[in-house]
Amino acid sequence: QLQLQESGPGLVKPSETLSLTCTVSGDSISSSSYYWGWIRQPPGKGLEWVASVHYIGTTFYNPPLKSRAAISLDTSKNQFSLKLSSITAADAAVYFCARCSGTVGIIARGAFDIWGQGTMVTVSS
Amino acid sequence: QSVLTQPPSPSGTPGQRVTISCSGSSSNIGSNTVNWYQQLPGTAPKLLIYSNNQRPSGVPDRFSGSKSGTSASLAISGLQSEDEADYYCAAWDNSLNGQVFGGGTKLTVL
Numbered sequence: 001q002l003q004l005q006e007s008g009p010g011l012v013k014p015s016e017t018l019s020l021t022c023t024v025s026g027d028s029i030s031s032s033s034y035y036w037g038w039i040r041q042p043p044g045k046g047l048e049w050v051a052s053v054h055y056i057g058t059t060f061y062n063p064p065l066k067s068r069a070a071i072s073l074d075t076s077k078n079q080f081s082l083k084l085s086s087i088t089a090a091d092a093a094v095y096f097c098a099r100c101s102g103t104v105g106i107i108a109r110g111a112f113d114i115w116g117q118g119t120m121v122t123v124s125s
Numbered sequence: 126q127s128v129l130t131q132p133p134s135p136s137g138t139p140g141q142r143v144t145i146s147c148s149g150s151s152s153n154i155g156s157n158t159v160n161w162y163q164q165l166p167g168t169a170p171k172l173l174i175y176s177n178n179q180r181p182s183g184v185p186d187r188f189s190g191s192k193s194g195t196s197a198s199l200a201i202s203g204l205q206s207e208d209e210a211d212y213y214c215a216a217w218d219n220s221l222n223g224q225v226f227g228g229g230t231k232l233t234v235l
Contacts, residue, residue, distance in 0.1 A: 111175035
């Protein structure tokens, strides 16, 4: 059974870089059939897609975050990660990692069918 | 301000049918399929409907989705108390070259 588990620092200081990791078990992130993504949810607010990555290296980013975000894969550990630089209070949120499934050729446009439980990130000095 | 627009907070009584709408544009819903997610309080979102009207295994057939032009709808029939949750629509946006979510709709079961 596929499971995703986020891990991260919990607390980040303003202007620092946030590093999050999603550990995937039950399937290989090297599968050509999926993208892997990050979605965040500020306290009391809605969902916001952050970025997605395919094992061959193709990436997509939410335009407002593109200059600060970097998503990557570590196939040896079956993990994917998100780095978000120049953190501000507006980046405080629960960050979810998820698998994206879709039509061959346009998988990135598909649905996030498996989600991790989420990890809370607080921004404070 | 979300790219996809959803109504704020509908409500219904057990057994009723409720519809949640999602309005977009030609660059997102008008060109791509729509997915719906259910988020119960304090939990991660769960995929409820994909490709406009397909249900993942395990999702009751009380939930159905449809799309017409630049709008989509999620219908819940035979409303149950456990359906009280936040519902989000989502789609790919060709202009933004990324996924966009609606602002969410909080469904209350009276």
